[in-house]
Amino acid sequence: MLDCRSVDDLCAAIVGLAVRGAPALGAAGAMGVALAAATGEPLDDAARRLKATRPTAANLAWGVERALAASDPAEEAVRIAADDVARNRRLGAHGAELLPEEARVLTHCNAGSLACVGYGTAIGVVRAAHESGRRPSVWVDETRPVLQGGRLTAWELQRLGIPFTLVADVMAGSLMAGGEVDAVVVGADRIAANGDVANKIGTYPLAVLARHHDLPFYVAAPLSTFDPECPDGSQIPIERRDADEVAVIGGHRLAPMGVQVENRAFDVTPHELVTAYVTEEGVAATAVAALDAAASA
Amino acid sequence: MLDCRSVDDLCAAIVGLAVRGAPALGAAGAMGVALAAATGEPLDDAARRLKATRPTAANLAWGVERALAASDPAEEAVRIAADDVARNRRLGAHGAELLPEEARVLTHCNAGSLACVGYGTAIGVVRAAHESGRRPSVWVDETRPVLQGGRLTAWELQRLGIPFTLVADVMAGSLMAGGEVDAVVVGADRIAANGDVANKIGTYPLAVLARHHDLPFYVAAPLSTFDPECPDGSQIPIERRDADEVAVIGGHRLAPMGVQVENRAFDVTPHELVTAYVTEEGVAATAVAALDAAASA
Numbered sequence: 001m002l003d004c005r006s007v008d009d010l011c012a013a014i015v016g017l018a019v020r021g022a023p024a025l026g027a028a029g030a031m032g033v034a035l036a037a038a039t040g041e042p043l044d045d046a047a048r049r050l051k052a053t054r055p056t057a058a059n060l061a062w063g064v065e066r067a068l069a070a071s072d073p074a075e076e077a078v079r080i081a082a083d084d085v086a087r088n089r090r091l092g093a094h095g096a097e098l099l100p101e102e103a104r105v106l107t108h109c110n111a112g113s114l115a116c117v118g119y120g121t122a123i124g125v126v127r128a129a130h131e132s133g134r135r136p137s138v139w140v141d142e143t144r145p146v147l148q149g150g151r152l153t154a155w156e157l158q159r160l161g162i163p164f165t166l167v168a169d170v171m172a173g174s175l176m177a178g179g180e181v182d183a184v185v186v187g188a189d190r191i192a193a194n195g196d197v198a199n200k201i202g203t204y205p206l207a208v209l210a211r212h213h214d215l216p217f218y219v220a221a222p223l224s225t226f227d228p229e230c231p232d233g234s235q236i237p238i239e240r241r242d243a244d245e246v247a248v249i250g251g252h253r254l255a256p257m258g259v260q261v262e263n264r265a266f267d268v269t270p271h272e273l274v275t276a277y278v279t280e281e282g283v284a285a286t287a288v289a290a291l292d293a294a295a296s297a
Numbered sequence: 298m299l300d301c302r303s304v305d306d307l308c309a310a311i312v313g314l315a316v317r318g319a320p321a322l323g324a325a326g327a328m329g330v331a332l333a334a335a336t337g338e339p340l341d342d343a344a345r346r347l348k349a350t351r352p353t354a355a356n357l358a359w360g361v362e363r364a365l366a367a368s369d370p371a372e373e374a375v376r377i378a379a380d381d382v383a384r385n386r387r388l389g390a391h392g393a394e395l396l397p398e399e400a401r402v403l404t405h406c407n408a409g410s411l412a413c414v415g416y417g418t419a420i421g422v423v424r425a426a427h428e429s430g431r432r433p434s435v436w437v438d439e440t441r442p443v444l445q446g447g448r449l450t451a452w453e454l455q456r457l458g459i460p461f462t463l464v465a466d467v468m469a470g471s472l473m474a475g476g477e478v479d480a481v482v483v484g485a486d487r488i489a490a491n492g493d494v495a496n497k498i499g500t501y502p503l504a505v506l507a508r509h510h511d512l513p514f515y516v517a518a519p520l521s522t523f524d525p526e527c528p529d530g531s532q533i534p535i536e537r538r539d540a541d542e543v544a545v546i547g548g549h550r551l552a553p554m555g556v557q558v559e560n561r562a563f564d565v566t567p568h569e570l571v572t573a574y575v576t577e578e579g580v581a582a583t584a585v586a587a588l589d590a591a592a593s594a
Contacts, residue, residue, distance in 0.1 A: 139559075144439070144466065144467055147551055150551050150552040154553055155553050158553055164556075165557045166556045167543070167558070167560075168442045168498065168560070170498045170502065171498060171561060173501040174535075175559075177501065201465065202465075202468075204470040205467065209502055209505055211509075246439065246463060246465050249547070250546070250549035251549075252548075252549055255439070255448065255463055256451055259455065259461075259462075259463045261464070262464050263464075263465070263468075267468075267474070268471075
């Protein structure tokens with residue numbers, strides 16, 4: 001159990017990926033503002049530092065802003081966290097209807113309960129399909145460099161009793177070409193107004209491959225991941241992370257000393273490659289439609 | 298230095314990847330037959346065991362057959378090894394002409410001198426461009442699961458003084474979308490009569506991405522990699538390897554115990570996605586043209 005007693009503690013936990021995943025970052029951002037209020041730190045400065053930890057993450061900024069705007073940041077943070085599971089269950093139920101019986105779903109990174117307060121978004125879709133008796137199975141991308149798929153998604157699916165097979169990320173093409181995938185379902189870190197999606201590095205190649213093989217590519221994300229202020233993917237800041245995430249694993253060097261490494265944490269999938277957006281309010285073909293459905297809900 | 302004193306020693310070295318890479322396997326296969334002849338092992342049985350170590354590798358079977366058909370297998374094995382560097386230099390010179398000045402080349406796996414007796418095929422192309430003053434640079438895919446890119450290609454390029462940047466395989470889409478790649482150059486483990494290419498798992502996604510971004514996708518391989526007996530990629534046997542190549546690195550577990558893993562060593566890139574084949578005899582648009590050029594050379 002990680003105990004964050006200051007905004008600095010929380011920022012370090014976020015940078016170190018102890019807390020990660022879009023919806024979880026939303027709750028964490030709000031909690032961070034509440035923490036600043038409780039400890040007497042200036043809220044504006046805390047908000048700025050929190051948002052700077054993961055610049056790509058829309059939910060983080062959303063959670064911070066929600067708490068800043070609330071009369072009682074702590075109450076608002078608790079509400080966001082409490083809402084998360086219910087929202088994800090609704091999202092999952094909508095998404096499950098997109099999957100055929102015994103769907104073989106390919107997913108990337110971890111958009112499961114460990115990325116949220118609970119239940120999961122992309123994994124929530126699989127989970128809802130599993131709970132309704134549709135018997136889905138999952139190809140789990142290990143998700144280099146940080147291996148959120150192999151470490152987190154595999155662990156979650158093992159506990160849930162949902163059949164899955166772990167693969168190196170490079171296997172996706174072979175699986176699709178072999179007719180072994182029915183749908184790709186991923187989460188998102190930020191969705192621009194035009195529907196362009198920033199998500200874990202390696203998502204965009206899956207979208208291109210899915211299109212090449214005429215497979216559906218679904219983005220499962222709560223409405224808090226949509227950023228209507230951001231016109232398109234070119235305006236989404238892409239976080240670059242440390243070279244050693246690529247060059248070292250568990251103290252074991254994977255490349256010669258001194259090599260130059262480029263390590264982008266996210267890539268952008270253009271909206272044209274997204275078959276549908278799955279939110280807590282339903283399934284929408286475009287980001288505009290997803291936000292409209294929310295506004296009229 | 299690894300000293301193989303029997304066909305069993307050599308088979309173990311090949312299975313354990315101490316000897317790997319298409320051209321190197323061609324020489325090793327021939328050496329294996331020569332070793333059987335020298336130690337008095339039955340040649341047919343040695344040939345069968347050698348070929349079974351890496352079923353996808355065309356060069357391995359080619360080297361074995363060449364030595365079997367020779368009156369003096371040892372002499373033939375030495376000739377194959379001695380020819381390899383000269384062939385790769387010619388291949389490299391042909392390929393270099395395809396690259397613009399300051400080309401940013403993306404490559405996968407290791408098709409360098411460590412995959413050959415010397416010089417390299419895909420890396421031979423980059424090397425020839427470098428030697429002729431064209432100042433190429435390389436994006437080196439780390440190449441999960443065995444990391445031939447991060448461990449071998451990075452080491453070779455570092456020694457050669459050719460600028461390169463190591464990336465996780467999942468970065469290729471982001472690099473191409475950002476206009477940061479001019480060409481993809483890869484090696485091959487077997488090329489079918491119709492031009493379909495078996496190469497390291499993850500090659501096919503690069504070909505799909507290259508096509509999506511209108512970038513050239515070049516396959517650099519000596520003629521010994523072409524298998525005119527194999528009609529198309531569907532007939533190429535794809536080697537499956539141990540789960541622990543994915544789940545463990547250097548004794549460090551990357552996934553929960555007991556997870557199911559699918560670990561294919563190769564994938565198949567359909568000939569439609571190959572811009573050109575680069576061999577020691579020149580550059581050809583199709584496999585048939587490559588073999589014709591060889592026949593008339």
